[in-house]
Amino acid sequence: MADASKYRDFFPPKNPDGTNIIDLESHKFVKIWQGPQHPGITGNMSLELIIQGDEVMECKTHVGYLHRGFEKLMERRKFIQCFPLVCRIAVPEPDFNEYCFAATVEELAGIQIPEAAVWMRTLILEMSRLTSFLMHLGGQSGAFGLGVVAQWTNYVRDLMLDRFEEISGGRIYRMHMPPGGVRGLTPDGFDARMEETLRTIEDVMKDVDTTLFNNAVFKRRSVGLGYIDPAWVDLYGITGPNARAAGVPKDVRKDYPYLKYPELDFDVITATDSDIYTRTDLRRREILLSIDLIRQILVKMPKTGEYMAKMPNVLHWQIPKGETYIRSECTRGEYGFYTVTDGSGYPRRVNVRGPSYTHAVALMERMAIDCNIADTAGLMLSLHTYPPEIER
Amino acid sequence: MRLKDVLSPFLAWKNLFREPVPIKDPVNRQAAPRYRGFHVNDMDVCIGCGTCESICQNAAIDMVPVEGIETTREDSGLRPRIDYGRCCWCALCVDICTTGSLTMSNEYQWIDTDPEVFRFIPGADGKPWDKRELGYRKPDNYELYNTERTPMPELAPEDRDKSFIEIVRGYSKEQAIREADRCVECGICIATCPAHMGIPQYIAAVRKNDMEEALRVLYETNPLPEVCGRVCTHKCETVCSMQYKGDPLSIRWLKRYIADQVPLEKYKEILAADGFEQKDKKVAVIGAGPGGLSAAYYLANLGYRVNVYEALPEPGGMTRYGIPEYRLPYDPLDKDIEYIRSLGVKMHFNTRVGKDITLEKLHADHDAVFAATGLHLGRSTRVDGTDHPRVFQAIDLLRKVTEGKEIEVAEKIVVIGGGNVAMDIARTLARLQNRKYGKVGITLTSLETEDIMPADREEIVESREEAIRIEPGWGPQSIEIVNDKIRGLKVLRCLSVFDENGRFSPRFDKDETNFFEADMVVEAIGQGMDITYIGEAFGKELALTEQRKIKVDAFCQSSLPWLFVGGDITGGTDAITAIADGHRAAKGIDKYLNRET
Numbered sequence: 003m004a005d006a007s008k009y010r011d012f013f014p015p016k017n018p019d020g021t022n023i024i025d026l027e028s029h030k031f032v033k034i035w036q037g038p039q040h041p042g043i044t045g046n047m048s049l050e051l052i053i054q055g056d057e058v059m060e061c062k063t064h065v066g067y068l069h070r071g072f073e074k075l076m077e078r079r080k081f082i083q084c085f086p087l088v089c090r091i092a093v094p095e096p097d098f099n100e101y102c103f104a105a106t107v108e109e110l111a112g113i114q115i116p117e118a119a120v121w122m123r124t125l126i127l128e129m130s131r132l133t134s135f136l137m138h139l140g141g142q143s144g145a146f147g148l149g150v151v152a153q154w155t156n157y158v159r160d161l162m163l164d165r166f167e168e169i170s171g172g173r174i175y176r177m178h179m180p181p182g183g184v185r186g187l188t189p190d191g192f193d194a195r196m197e198e199t200l201r202t203i204e205d206v207m208k209d210v211d212t213t214l215f216n217n218a219v220f221k222r223r224s225v226g227l228g229y230i231d232p233a234w235v236d237l238y239g240i241t242g243p244n245a246r247a248a249g250v251p252k253d254v255r256k257d258y259p260y261l262k263y264p265e266l267d268f269d270v271i272t273a274t275d276s277d278i279y280t281r282t283d284l285r286r287r288e289i290l291l292s293i294d295l296i297r298q299i300l301v302k303m304p305k306t307g308e309y310m311a312k313m314p315n316v317l318h319w320q321i322p323k324g325e326t327y328i329r330s331e332c333t334r335g336e337y338g339f340y341t342v343t344d345g346s347g348y349p350r351r352v353n354v355r356g357p358s359y360t361h362a363v364a365l366m367e368r369m370a371i372d373c374n375i376a377d378t379a380g381l382m383l384s385l386h387t388y389p390p391e392i393e394r
Numbered sequence: 395m396r397l398k399d400v401l402s403p404f405l406a407w408k409n410l411f412r413e414p415v416p417i418k419d420p421v422n423r424q425a426a427p428r429y430r431g432f433h434v435n436d437m438d439v440c441i442g443c444g445t446c447e448s449i450c451q452n453a454a455i456d457m458v459p460v461e462g463i464e465t466t467r468e469d470s471g472l473r474p475r476i477d478y479g480r481c482c483w484c485a486l487c488v489d490i491c492t493t494g495s496l497t498m499s500n501e502y503q504w505i506d507t508d509p510e511v512f513r514f515i516p517g518a519d520g521k522p523w524d525k526r527e528l529g530y531r532k533p534d535n536y537e538l539y540n541t542e543r544t545p546m547p548e549l550a551p552e553d554r555d556k557s558f559i560e561i562v563r564g565y566s567k568e569q570a571i572r573e574a575d576r577c578v579e580c581g582i583c584i585a586t587c588p589a590h591m592g593i594p595q596y597i598a599a600v601r602k603n604d605m606e607e608a609l610r611v612l613y614e615t616n617p618l619p620e621v622c623g624r625v626c627t628h629k630c631e632t633v634c635s636m637q638y639k640g641d642p643l644s645i646r647w648l649k650r651y652i653a654d655q656v657p658l659e660k661y662k663e664i665l666a667a668d669g670f671e672q673k674d675k676k677v678a679v680i681g682a683g684p685g686g687l688s689a690a691y692y693l694a695n696l697g698y699r700v701n702v703y704e705a706l707p708e709p710g711g712m713t714r715y716g717i718p719e720y721r722l723p724y725d726p727l728d729k730d731i732e733y734i735r736s737l738g739v740k741m742h743f744n745t746r747v748g749k750d751i752t753l754e755k756l757h758a759d760h761d762a763v764f765a766a767t768g769l770h771l772g773r774s775t776r777v778d779g780t781d782h783p784r785v786f787q788a789i790d791l792l793r794k795v796t797e798g799k800e801i802e803v804a805e806k807i808v809v810i811g812g813g814n815v816a817m818d819i820a821r822t823l824a825r826l827q828n829r830k831y832g833k834v835g836i837t838l839t840s841l842e843t844e845d846i847m848p849a850d851r852e853e854i855v856e857s858r859e860e861a862i863r864i865e866p867g868w869g870p871q872s873i874e875i876v877n878d879k880i881r882g883l884k885v886l887r888c889l890s891v892f893d894e895n896g897r898f899s900p901r902f903d904k905d906e907t908n909f910f911e912a913d914m915v916v917e918a919i920g921q922g923m924d925i926t927y928i929g930e931a932f933g934k935e936l937a938l939t940e941q942r943k944i945k946v947d948a949f950c951q952s953s954l955p956w957l958f959v960g961g962d963i964t965g966g967t968d969a970i971t972a973i974a975d976g977h978r979a980a981k982g983i984d985k986y987l988n989r990e991t
Contacts, residue, residue: 082538083451086484150406164426171428171498171530177484185489186428186533213406218399310536315575316490317448317539318601 013062014052024052024059031059036375038067042145042382044094044137045389047362049382053375061370061378063363069393076352081107081181082316084349088339089175091354092391095134097126098332099354100179102339105260105328106352107181110343111321113311119183121303124262126169126178127330128299132292133162134333135285136203138386142282143214145380146223151214154206161199168192183310193300200293207289215283224278228369228381232276238368239360242335244385247284248276254331261330266298278384285386288333320347327355334358334386356391363392420503427528429500430483433476434524435517437463439495442470443580443635446487446496449538454480455487460518467586468633478512485530490538492578492635498530499523541640544573546647551859556828558719561856562624562647567603570651573644574600576636583630583645588966589974591615593630593645600648606664608652613665616973617691617734618684620726621713623650627850627968653726661733673697675987678760680747680927683711684969685766685961687734688976689983693764694737696984701760702739705746707797711768712962713969715793716815718822748927757956762983764950765928766961766972769921775810779873780917784880788819788918795822803827804914805835808883810870811918812840817853819918824860834861837910841888841900843867865910869902873915882911923963932957941965949982950975958982 015023024031037048046067052060072091076084088103089096101123108115115123136159140152163173168189170178178185214220232248234240245252253270255263271287273280313319323345329338335357344350366385373381425431442463447455457472465471474487474496488496496516501523506512517524547563554561565573579594587593592611599608612619626646634642662668677693679686682704690700708714709731713722735741745751747767756763772787774780784802788811794801805827809820816838824834838857840847844866847854857864868885875881887906893899925944928936937945937953943964946952950960960966960975 079451082449082486086451086482086486148403167426167429169428171426171430171485171500172483175482175484177430180486183536185536189426189428209406212402214403216399216402219403221399308535312540313536313538315539315578317445317578318575318598 013050014060026052030054036378037064040379040382042379043362043387043389044141047389047392049366049370049378051370051375051378056375058370058373058375058378061367063366065363065389065392067393068390070390072394073352073354076349078348080317080347081319081321081349084352085180086175086177089177090390091394092332092337092356092358092388093174094137094388095130095332096175096177097130097179098330098337099339100177101127101261101330102328102337103341103352104179104181105330106326106339106341107321108311109326109328110324110341111181111319113182113313115183115311116308118187118304118307119309119311120261121299122184122187122309123179124266125188125296125299125303126166126176126184127261128292128295129162129165130176131333132203132289132296133159133166135289135292136162138333138383139210139214139282139285139289142278142285142380142383143210143220145383146220148214148217148220151210154209158199158203158206161202165192165196165199168195182313183308185310187305187307187309188300188303196296196300200296203289203293207286210286215286221279223377223380224282224384225275226277227373227377228278228281228384230276230365230369234365234368238365240335240365241357241360242331242333242386243281243284243288244335244357244361244365246271247273247281249274252335254329254336258329260328262299262302265302266295268295278380281384281386285333318347320345321349329355332357334361334388354391354394356388356394358387358389358391361385362387362389423502425500425502425528427500428530429498429502429528430485430530431499431501432478432504432521432523433474433488433516434497434499434521434526434529435474435515436495436497437473437517439493440473440517441468441493441495441582441635441638442472443492443578443582444470444472444474445490445492445578445580445635446474448578449486449490451484451486452480452482454478454482458515460515463518465585467629468582470580470582470585473515473518475513475515479509485532486538488530489532490578491532492580493638494532497532499526500529501526537639539578539636540572540576541636543576543641543644544569546644551856554720555834555860556825558825560624560723561720562650564654565644565647565651570600570648571603574598574648576643577601578635580635582633582635586633587630588968588971589615589977591630596652597643597645597648600652605652605655606660609656609661609664612649612652615977616970617688618713618730618969618973619649619653620730621684621722622970622973623647623653624722624726625713625717626970629970653730658729658733662736667695667737670695671697672699673987675699675762676701676760677983677987678703678756678763680756680763680765681705681711681767681961682709682731682741682743683766683768683961683972684713685768685966685972685976685979686711686764687731688973689764689766689958689960689979690739690976691734691737692977692980693983694734694739696980698983698987700739702741703745703747703751703756704741704743706793707743709741709743712770715796716789716818718792718795718818720821720825721818746927748929753927753929753932761987762956762958764958764960764976764979764983765925765963766959766976766979767923767925767927767963768972769923769962771922771924772917773920773922774917775870775919777870777872779875779880780915782873782875782878782880782915784913785873785915785917788815788916789921791819791916792822801826802914803830804912805831806882806912807836807914807916808910808912809836809838809916809918810840810883811838811920812842812847812849812866813918813920814849814853815921816840816918817849817857819916820862821853821857821860823916824857824862836861837863837865837912839865839868839870839883839885839910841867841869841891843888846891865908868908869900871907874909880913880915882909883915884909921962925963947982948978949985950979951982951986955986
């Protein structure tokens with residue numbers, strides 16, 4: 003197992019006698035800041051880099067530019083009022099927050115949500131995964147200078163947002179999963195429009211295949227870069243595609259089945275090379291898997307029926323003392339909410355476990371070393387992180 | 395690296411030969427039918443309950459007064475103003491809106507250079523999307539609160555029709571908390587309650603199972619919670635915002651629940667009734683009904699020495715002598731009164747002012763006098779035959795039943811009247827008939843049709859359950875008497891009760907008649923007051939209103955500064971109004987006695 007401590011204690015790293023390993027006074031090195039408007043991330047985050055030539059010698063991550071204190075805000079809000087708040091913790095895929103928060107509250111309050119609501123939640127989560135991956139794929143190619151793919155994927159992502167708008171009335175923040183169920187089932191004719199959108203996405207993915215994955219530039223820059231050692235997976239708490247691309251079949255949908263995933267037919271996607279190219283390719287396969295899962299869900303899910311449990315008055319909703327952790331597989335790995343209640347009308351403590359924290363901070367600091375300064379953006383993107391979730 | 399990898403990216407150039415596709419027209423784009431756009435508020439439906447403001451986690455909603463919207467009994471007069479700089483479009487306000495007036499339009503965009511315009515009152519500040527039919531509406535399938543009332547356990551008709559046992563059994567703790575949970579704390583009920591009781595506060599205390607706090611809230615405005623918890627006319631429930639999507643809250647039963655939970659011995663401690671400063675001033679209260687008791691309680695709390703003079707042998711007034719035991723048993727009534735007496739209020743029973751003691755003497759011995767003598771004289775229809783000895787006044791019969799005296803019970807009885815007193819006497823007589831004859835033979839007839847009968851709806855339903863025949867919409871014409879025996883009541887179809895100005899002026903259809911067989915008739919068409927005790931000397935100085943009632947100000951003070959008057963004789967219609975009058979009079983007397991001279 004690799005020794006991570008060396009990279010964590012001090013910055014710049016020091017020798018046992020207290021002197022800096024990298025002697026900035028020697029004029030061989032330059033310390034620069036990348037960010038907080040960083041091309042490698044959806045949001046704001048900085049890298050403090052020590053470079054020699056164009057090679058990164060040391061890296062320190064700086065977060066906090068998007069800190070809004072969600073966890074603390076939630077302690078001051080009634081349970082129902084937390085519902086519109088949590089979606090903001092991960093903007094490109096808010097639904098995982100909604101699901102995890104609602105599920106913790108439901109578990110602690112002892113609420114069983116109706117069958118149709120469970121299906122609906124599964125559908126929304128899968129649509130959200132697809133939408134988020136599309137956005138990421140554009141970013142990943144853009145970071146290596148291939149802007150056209152980003153335009154294509156954002157176009158089809160917009161079509162997905164239209165589908166969300168139909169279901170929930172919201173495009174970015176869907177706010178469709180309050181504790182207790184969902185706010186509505188799919189509207190009339192939704193399946194046909196969804197199918198049309200999925201076909202368009204499949205067509206675009208074929209183009210992406212030829213322009214990105216069979217692209218000399220992309221291959222030259224991404225193959226072999228950003229290697230994640232499978233041994234780091236446990237060391238850094240790596241989950242999701244980053245772990246799966248390293249050959250570790252971690253997927254909450256299979257490992258800790260939730261919602262309707264046990265009733266869906268799919269296999270965990272893994273790869274072995276664990277570099278940026280492999281991870282991007284794995285996400286491409288994830289997109290295709292999500293498309294398949296959405297089709298499966300639409301066939302199986304009920305189109306009518308109850309979708310909200312009978313609720314007490316949410317204005318005075320008090321939830322018995324307890325604590326629970328609910329996890330789900332988001333696009334970037336394990337996403338979890340740890341909620342503690344004390345019997346009052348407010349959550350006592352909510353802790354959001356997002357994969358970005360481990361991926362973007364500790365892992366990034368480790369991986370940036372020896373990387374070319376031009377590749378840091380591509381490297382960060384290949385870890386697929388969202389800052390608001392780091393500093394929730 | 396393969397050659398293909400170099401060449402295949404150029405396939406992107408194939409798009410050069412495609413038609414450029416504008417995906418969406420950003421200006422004329424139609425948003426989805428469920429789109430959560432700018433709010434729309436139906437001004438006529440909105441009652442200004444402010445629940446939207448309560449649930450908004452961004453504090454984007456303020457309830458503000460709007461020109462042209464009047465504050466009424468069921469409308470706070472306020473409307474939500476939404477600050478779109480704060481709004482996050484979560485639509486929880488739409489979901490919880492108690493009336494369903496608040497919705498969202500599917501307007502996709504609105505551009506303006508002035509940031510101030512993005513804070514407006516939907517509905518009041520006209521917007522182009524106000525008439526949009528599409529947009530987010532709360533789905534019908536769910537509610538964010540319980541719309542159904544917790545049913546009150548009651549005795550079944552067959553278990554109650556012979557006895558005077560209280561019909562309503564009261565909520566259990568779980569039932570009370572469940573019912574209290576439904577309250578959204580809009581507070582519209584407070585304004586409607588004549589006593590302006592802190593209804594949301596005591597309901598909140600029930601929710602927290604804090605009976606002591608609940609009792610404190612009750613006694614701030616109402617010293618007869620056991621009574622009001624049973625027989626209040628609960629005007630609060632008629633305006634409860636819960637009624638728009640379901641049943642109004644059982645506010646009355648929750649009050650009863652609170653009062654029933656706390657034993658009398660703990661009252662003094664909970665209400666911190668010991669040790670208030672005693673004043674060296676005396677106040678006389680005429681009548682130990684709800685008004686008098688209420689005034690006595692608040693005066694005693696202010697430290698005055700209070701003497702209550704009551705003509706009847708026991709306190710309670712109409713609540714004891716008018717309301718039957720199955721609605722208000724004597725024990726809870728005594729509990730309320732006992733607490734008031736424990737504060738040092740002296741009660742003089744069987745002392746009719748004007749006969750046993752004069753008002754002049756009360757005036758001489760006391761610094762102020764509060765009169766709340768109620769309406770104890772039955773009114774007659776004065777149709778032919780009402781002078782027959784078997785024609786009775788409901789109020790007299792009810793008093794006799796309370797006093798434990800035998801009353802005449804015939805096999806077939808007609809009760810004239812559509813109010814709660816008529817129901818009370820009909821149901822009392824039905825019980826006595828059941829005991830005596832084993833069956834009920836009562837016809838209740840009223841001028842009003844059933845939809846406008848002044849009696850409580852539940853009284854009408856329960857009367858029917860107890861086999862009373864209700865014949866609304868008939869006007870009594872004469873009592874048919876043959877050989878000095880009553881045969882029955884002749885009636886005419888009543889077309890309308892009030893004229894266009896809302897004044898009592900019944901119109902009849904002479905061609906449509908009916909005859910209700912009976913050998914006894916009871917009149918329950920209202921009561922009059924007896925204020926002869928005021929006497930000529932004071933009477934001359936006393937200003938009267940157009941309706942020949944004693945004129946009083948907001949503190950129940952009459953034109954004789956030392957004389958305060960309240961309750962039914964100044965126009966109140968129920969116990970809670972009398973209680974409110976008593977409270978106001980106590981404040982008025984305190985003000986009067988502490989005036990700067």
